[in-house]
Amino acid sequence: MTEMLEETKTCWMNAEKFFSVPHTEAEYDKAVVLLNQLIDTVGEDETHILAGLMETLGLLIETYENQHYPMPEVSGIDRLIYLMEEHGLKSSSLSNEIGTENEVLEVLNGQRDLNTRQIHALCNRFHVPPDVFL
Numbered sequence: 113m114t115e116m117l118e119e120t121k122t123c124w125m126n127a128e129k130f131f132s133v134p135h136t137e138a139e140y141d142k143a144v145v146l147l148n149q150l151i152d153t154v155g156e157d158e159t160h161i162l163a164g165l166m167e168t169l170g171l172l173i174e175t176y177e178n179q180h181y182p183m184p185e186v187s188g189i190d191r192l193i194y195l196m197e198e199h200g201l202k203s204s205s206l207s208n209e210i211g212t213e214n215e216v217l218e219v220l221n222g223q224r225d226l227n228t229r230q231i232h233a234l235c236n237r238f239h240v241p242p243d244v245f246l
Contacts, residue, residue, distance in 0.1 A: 188246050
């Protein structure tokens, strides 16, 4: 084990300057640039020699982002409204999934909760998992 640790130490001295946990915005930006270069090089080839490095760096960046840029809590209705906007839909467009236009408006205004059937129908329409609407 000591020999392996010594080998790692030697390699790490060379790699540390461009591959470490980002603690500042500048380090984060540098890591993102490197990740983008790795993505361009590796693509989706999971057997590429740098695929593990790309995955690890992605996780380090994700950790930094979760700590410094937490995602706000968004309700299922807000997600539905977003999906409707993205797909150019009006409330009347969801009659097959939710019901009458009045029922759709009640859901969108928070006056009525989505039931299991409606959630399932919306998942099929938008190709998203059920937790999007919960």
